Amino acid sequence: MASRFHYKSMRSHKWVANASFKPVTLRFIPQGWRRLHSVQRLGRRSLRYLLPLLFLMSLLTVLLGNSFTPATAQLPRQEIRGVWMTNNDFNTLRDRAKVQNATNQLRQLNFNTIYPVVWNSGYVMYPSAVAKRTGIQPFVLRGSDGHDILADITAQAHRQGLLVIPWFEFGFMAPPMSELMLNHPDWFTQKRDGSQTSLSAAGEVAWLNPFHPEVQKFITDLVLEIVTQYDVDGIQFDDHMSLPHEFGYDKYTVALYTQETKNNPPANPQDPAWVRWRADKITAFMVQLNQAVKAKKPGAIFSVSPNYYDFAYKFHLQDWLNWLRLNIVDELIVQVYRPNLQNFIAKISRPEIQEAQQKIPTGIGIMAGLRNNPVPIQQIKSQVRATQKRGLGVAFFYYESLWNYAPEPVTERQSAFQALFPASALRARI
Structure with a gap:
């Protein structure tokens, strides 16, 4: 997901209700x-x-x-009821009173997790020594009265019994004219034709090279800074902790691939072996990142919120199913931003989601609305009911659109969420 005061792209992002089981004959x-x-x-x-x-x-x-019960029924686990807080929620995040109101309201409506943005558009959303020594000025350093925004929302959410899992939104993505790219051009990768940008939900973006050791150290240092300096409950990476399949033709990556395989990278960016090599490199980094986080904070939740698997792997080299099987994912939220209910159900019924919910808390990312494209509450209700029927949790994109950018009145929207979550489901802090 990406939000640089922009609109989220609808495109970017087991239990089968009608499953039939053959009768078993006991001879x-x-x-x-x-x-x-x-x-x-x-x-x-x-x-x-x-x-x-x-x-x-x-x-x-x-x-x-x-x-003969469905093998995909989720084991008893803490149900995810979350919401992302994006740059679009800046007016709330920067104001202590509004944060207090938001956390109170979310608690009353029986939510249990907040995912506040901390890395967006090449900038951090908290005072960062790592960013400073990398030459990045803070995008949003302090709140309206000079306070630390991340520290404030963490403290206020915890008082309400809500988990706080900061959201590393942009992953390896950054604007092409960001300080990061201007100061460290060798950290960025490119396509075969030499171009360095692609179009995304955030507009035109460049991509940090996930195979470069200095990039890996920079990302790791940022993540460890967050989990060690703040009383947060974990860290979350979404669909941008990846690389579009067209990239990887920079000098560093070409030399590394040639050294390891004795071949030049294929001209076809979707060559299966070339896709696998790059995906495995990203996986290896994620394993190292998980180990680094757990070494500093063993109880931290290593959360991942990707697109559905076929898209994530084939087009963004993000082999999150392998991450799951390597036991480095503590929580999975798959983004399924589709208005059509049947398409939505088809995506949330996929076998990899069923596999995940046997091991870890698993949820579905649901679009609550955009400024220019509000989502009716009936669509939200039908999608939430579909996830609940399959033993899955939910997370909504994003906070302001829960009821402020909506076709219905605020009271009607809040009453609807109350009906969806009539009982408390607080998650235990570790």
């Missing part, structure tokens, strides 16, 4: 029933021997029948 049962029909011809002495056998058969049948 010994018909024979057992034939024996049962002959009981009347037996005396009490024979019946005494048959009853234990019949009881055993009945017990076995019950046990076998109970075993």
